[in-house]
Amino acid sequence: MAENTEWKDVLVFIEVSDGKPQEVGWELLGQATRLAGKLGQKVSALIIGDNVKQFAKEAIEYGADTVYVVDDPAYKTYVTRTYNNAFCEVVKKYKPTIVLIGATPLGRDLSGAVGTVLQAGLTADCTGLDIDDKTFKLLSTRPTFGGNIMATIFCQKGQPQMSTVRPKVMKKGNPDPARKGEVIDVSVPVDPKDITVKVLEFIPDKAGAVEIEHAKIIVAGGKGVNSQEGFEQLKKLADLLGGEVAGSRPMVEAGLLPVERQVGQTGKTVVPRVFIAVGISGAIQHLVGMQNSDVIISINNDPNAPIFKVSTVGIVKRWQDALPELISDLEKRVN
Amino acid sequence: MHIAVLIKQVPDTQEVKIDPEKNTIVRAGVESIVNPFDMNAVEMALELVEKHGGEVSVLTMGPPQAEAALKETLAMGVNRVILISDKKFAAADTLATSYTLATAIEKLSKDTTPVNLVICGKQAVDGDTAQTGPGIATRLNFDQATYVTEVTELVENEKRIVVKRRLAKGVEIVQAQLPALITVEKDINEPRYASLPGLIKAEREEIPSWSADFINADPEQIGFKGSPTWVKRIFTPPPREGGPLFDADDAVKKALDIVFDNKHFREAVLGEESE
Amino acid sequence: MEEKFDLIIVGAGPAGISAAIVAARAGIKTIVLERGEFPGSKSVFGGVVYASEIAKIVPEFWKEKRIPIERQITDSRIVLMNDDGAFQMGYKTGKFAGDTPNVLSVHRAKFDRWYAKKAQEAGALVICNTCVEEVLRDNTGKVIGVRTGRPDGDVFGKMVVFADGIQSPLTVRAGIRPEVKPENVALSVKENIQIGEEEVNKRFSVKSGEGVTFEILGSQVDGMDGICIMYTNKDTVSLGLGANLKQWMVNKNTPYELMDKFKKHPFIAPFIEGGTLKEYTAHWLPEGGWDTIPKLYGDGYVLAGDTAMLFNTLHREGTNLAQATGRMAGEMAIKAIKAGDTSEKILKEYSDNVMKSFVGKDMKKYKNFGHFLYKNKEVFNEVPEFLGETVEEMLTVDGKTKREKQAKIKKNFKKKVGLMKLLKIAWRGWRAVR
Numbered sequence A: 001m002a003e004n005t006e007w008k009d010v011l012v013f014i015e016v017s018d019g020k021p022q023e024v025g026w027e028l029l030g031q032a033t034r035l036a037g038k039l040g041q042k043v044s045a046l047i048i049g050d051n052v053k054q055f056a057k058e059a060i061e062y063g064a065d066t067v068y069v070v071d072d073p074a075y076k077t078y079v080t081r082t083y084n085n086a087f088c089e090v091v092k093k094y095k096p097t098i099v100l101i102g103a104t105p106l107g108r109d110l111s112g113a114v115g116t117v118l119q120a121g122l123t124a125d126c127t128g129l130d131i132d133d134k135t136f137k138l139l140s141t142r143p144t145f146g147g148n149i150m151a152t153i154f155c156q157k158g159q160p161q162m163s164t165v166r167p168k169v170m171k172k173g174n175p176d177p178a179r180k181g182e183v184i185d186v187s188v189p190v191d192p193k194d195i196t197v198k199v200l201e202f203i204p205d206k207a208g209a210v211e212i213e214h215a216k217i218i219v220a221g222g223k224g225v226n227s228q229e230g231f232e233q234l235k236k237l238a239d240l241l242g243g244e245v246a247g248s249r250p251m252v253e254a255g256l257l258p259v260e261r262q263v264g265q266t267g268k269t270v271v272p273r274v275f276i277a278v279g280i281s282g283a284i285q286h287l288v289g290m291q292n293s294d295v296i297i298s299i300n301n302d303p304n305a306p307i308f309k310v311s312t313v314g315i316v317k318r319w320q321d322a323l324p325e326l327i328s329d330l331e332k333r334v335n
Numbered sequence B: 001m002h003i004a005v006l007i008k009q010v011p012d013t014q015e016v017k018i019d020p021e022k023n024t025i026v027r028a029g030v031e032s033i034v035n036p037f038d039m040n041a042v043e044m045a046l047e048l049v050e051k052h053g054g055e056v057s058v059l060t061m062g063p064p065q066a067e068a069a070l071k072e073t074l075a076m077g078v079n080r081v082i083l084i085s086d087k088k089f090a091a092a093d094t095l096a097t098s099y100t101l102a103t104a105i106e107k108l109s110k111d112t113t114p115v116n117l118v119i120c121g122k123q124a125v126d127g128d129t130a131q132t133g134p135g136i137a138t139r140l141n142f143d144q145a146t147y148v149t150e151v152t153e154l155v156e157n158e159k160r161i162v163v164k165r166r167l168a169k170g171v172e173i174v175q176a177q178l179p180a181l182i183t184v185e186k187d188i189n190e191p192r193y194a195s196l197p198g199l200i201k202a203e204r205e206e207i208p209s210w211s212a213d214f215i216n217a218d219p220e221q222i223g224f225k226g227s228p229t230w231v232k233r234i235f236t237p238p239p240r241e242g243g244p245l246f247d248a249d250d251a252v253k254k255a256l257d258i259v260f261d262n263k264h265f266r267e268a269v270l271g272e273e274s275e
Numbered sequence C: 001m002e003e004k005f006d007l008i009i010v011g012a013g014p015a016g017i018s019a020a021i022v023a024a025r026a027g028i029k030t031i032v033l034e035r036g037e038f039p040g041s042k043s044v045f046g047g048v049v050y051a052s053e054i055a056k057i058v059p060e061f062w063k064e065k066r067i068p069i070e071r072q073i074t075d076s077r078i079v080l081m082n083d084d085g086a087f088q089m090g091y092k093t094g095k096f097a098g099d100t101p102n103v104l105s106v107h108r109a110k111f112d113r114w115y116a117k118k119a120q121e122a123g124a125l126v127i128c129n130t131c132v133e134e135v136l137r138d139n140t141g142k143v144i145g146v147r148t149g150r151p152d153g154d155v156f157g158k159m160v161v162f163a164d165g166i167q168s169p170l171t172v173r174a175g176i177r178p179e180v181k182p183e184n185v186a187l188s189v190k191e192n193i194q195i196g197e198e199e200v201n202k203r204f205s206v207k208s209g210e211g212v213t214f215e216i217l218g219s220q221v222d223g224m225d226g227i228c229i230m231y232t233n234k235d236t237v238s239l240g241l242g243a244n245l246k247q248w249m250v251n252k253n254t255p256y257e258l259m260d261k262f263k264k265h266p267f268i269a270p271f272i273e274g275g276t277l278k279e280y281t282a283h284w285l286p287e288g289g290w291d292t293i294p295k296l297y298g299d300g301y302v303l304a305g306d307t308a309m310l311f312n313t314l315h316r317e318g319t320n321l322a323q324a325t326g327r328m329a330g331e332m333a334i335k336a337i338k339a340g341d342t343s344e345k346i347l348k349e350y351s352d353n354v355m356k357s358f359v360g361k362d363m364k365k366y367k368n369f370g371h372f373l374y375k376n377k378e379v380f381n382e383v384p385e386f387l388g389e390t391v392e393e394m395l396t397v398d399g400k401t402k403r404e405k406q407a408k409i410k411k412n413f414k415k416k417v418g419l420m421k422l423l424k425i426a427w428r429g430w431r432a433v434r
Ligand SMILES: Cc1cc2nc3c(=O)[nH]c(=O)nc-3n(C[C@H](O)[C@H](O)[C@H](O)COP(=O)(O)OP(=O)(O)OC[C@H]3O[C@@H](n4cnc5c(N)ncnc54)[C@H](O)[C@@H]3O)c2cc1C
Pocket: A145, A146, A147, A221, A222, A223, A224, A225, A247, A248, A249, A250, A251, A262, A263, A264, A265, A266, A267, A268, A278, A279, A280, A281, A282, A283, A284, A285, A286, A289, A299, A300, A301, A302, A305, A317, A318, A319, A320, B013, B014, B125
């Protein structure tokens, strides 16, 4: 049990954008439940927006004991300053000792502001969260220096302790419809003077723009492939399996792939059911983006390539030899 | 129009090692580069003043070596560079960093002309935190726009700035009020190649260095002291256990035999429902 | 660019920087143009440098606090190697420790940076990230400056020192120096293997700060003649392997394979066991030698260091020759510029000085090293007692000519049998680098 300070409970921010709660919120509630358990405390959630109270129930099903809702048309669109005010109001009033925010574009924009107002320690893009057995402080682990090094960070002073976590890094638990919890409306009126930032227009990416992070199957190519022909074969394989083509950074730099298909630290974090890595060495910056995939199949002619260390199976061959066989064999087995 | 650009010198990430005893990062011998995002920020600032008039100041908080980074930007044509350097700033986390930089920007505004636009990189490749920008905006109570790819309007007398922001699913066009802080994406422009005279001029320039006392920073809020987050330990990621490797003629077949026994694989590929 | 300089130096390597320091100290308005991101960035291999030459320009440099010396070499070995064994003679001395360093292992990326700082302190401008692409001449053909790749990038000066290294496409294009001919090229590959400071100390039985060099002659792998080196840095071991291009062709070895076999040799393997590869560099290394030395001067310019083909492969010396010739180029610049005449006939003096110095003399001597060896078998015929002295003499680089040294050594030789065999190996090995 953590000693009895006025700061207790684990708060998770549930981001609602274009009318939908973001998955990462549910993923974090799972973590929060674990952490709160270790602290012998409770889990709370914060939802800010217009007409968002409806999502409180879902938050409870995913583990929240209390849900604070700031529901007001004035929060229809995200404005850093207004959301920041609302967030800080709630934290100052209910004093959670831990605050978790999804490291989405919005989350990253907001967390820096909130942390500054609260003068709180904020650790970004954590891949692991835990509680120190002795001090009962939050231990946030994150990759740093290009992922070559992992750092475990704690807050030596100040409350709350804040962390952001990238989507898909934590697995979300199963919702429990029977779960009960309390919903608390918090009213934080918006001073119109604060709305100096206005969204004039939103131009969605043309339909069909892929989001590999949602693909069930990903076929990724690296510098070992490094050719148009190679990627055509990868496409063939991906189409056969109904998956998406992705790749390592050098392939994006080489112009063989659009940047939104880059996997890794400076690209997307993906957790598909099946990840097929072809001609990818498995540099740490790449691994952090795909190593949580359920099944990893790697083709690489170097038996010592690090990618094999995270692979379910490895094929030590040149892709020129392995791919055609893989495709034809799969065709047989799938049909 | 007075634009302040914040640049950070970062170690060439792949080079960095850790010292297991001292539990600290060994930067010795590791080459430093200017955070790539920040060079785009400098280029954007220069293009803006070329279009709208005004001046550009570049600030960096770091050890004396950070001078090199500043000289690079000076050669590109910025009007003023300032090194914010003091032992007391060392080991700052983003909270202390944003305090120090915000304080320096206030001082800069007082000593010269008020800063109406601050440009940061979206994130620094050493920490990837992307917190410093929003932190500074909050402290200065500036409007903030992150992930900016383009400034489409900048009207000083109307205190208006319009930018394009790159978000996950599209581009957002946002209007904000000056003074404002924006953080910019990488590869949004081609940072210019400094001329030889520019480079020589920069090489000869005395770079002003601001200490903690000079910007009269609150000792409690800077460096190690002002940083709530401390590193408990650093380590290299543990290697994971890999599965079998096949290199014989039947390698592909053997590999497929294995994955076809895997529940996840069957679900994904054959659409079988897991009970 | 309007601004004019007295002296323009192309290349911030040991040669260029030496010239810059000397000239700038004498108040000559000097600019150094370096292609790399910083001095040394283009030559990122571990190497050894020679205290005596550096000290001529920066006296007692080793006393400085932040000087990037990896180790002071106190133990110098000559190894005669065949496919499955090695005969080793070494000389270890405290003499080269502490305040009397001789050979120092350094990381060039760091060393060149430190050295360039000295030039800046002396008042020279060192401009990096700037590649010189063309030589500018007036209508009489006199070199009056260079054109860099940067916008507004022409620089004019009274004199130019070309110290842009061995390939120097710049001077070749400008017809100042002939292209390096394939037949007198060696391919040198180098690996840096990290084993940790403690391990270096243990395996090579040295204190921290002190180190060992091995000159390895002989047919170390596949009966292929070559000359190899192994020396110790702070926490890494440098392995170098050079052989004549023909050798590579005949044996159909890739440098990589060869290096791999070299690393597996029973003599080498234990030293690097369990180490991790830090860097791998392959370089064309003109074997240089007397016959390839170009004209060292012309109207408005001189050549220094590798650009002048001054490289003594057998003694794997280069930086010292570069520093010596750089120094002399700097002195020449002072004299000529102060006299207001940088014409060819004045600058000839530089060439004379180089040839009079140990640089020219050594280069000349090794011209016929083969004959020399045959005529003076006794030089290698007797070994043990005096070997220490021999090795010390041969490996002490103090600007004395090698001939003086050998004269000294020759005076006291005794008989020792069976070395003819080793000599043959040494001879084969030596030929590889000739
Ligand atoms: C700060 C930072 C961020 C980074 N972010 C990312 C990121 O987000 N994503 C990313 O991917 N990288 C990133 N990188 C780069 C990363 O460090 C690696 O350089 C990169 O992942 C290597 O890509 P690769 O495996 O395709 O190429 P390589 O490392 O060159 O690997 C090529 C592989 O192909 C194999 N191969 C060669 N020929 C064949 C053949 N015929 N058949 C089969 N195999 C073959 C080789 O054995 C080798 O293993 C980042 C680096 C830094 C410093």
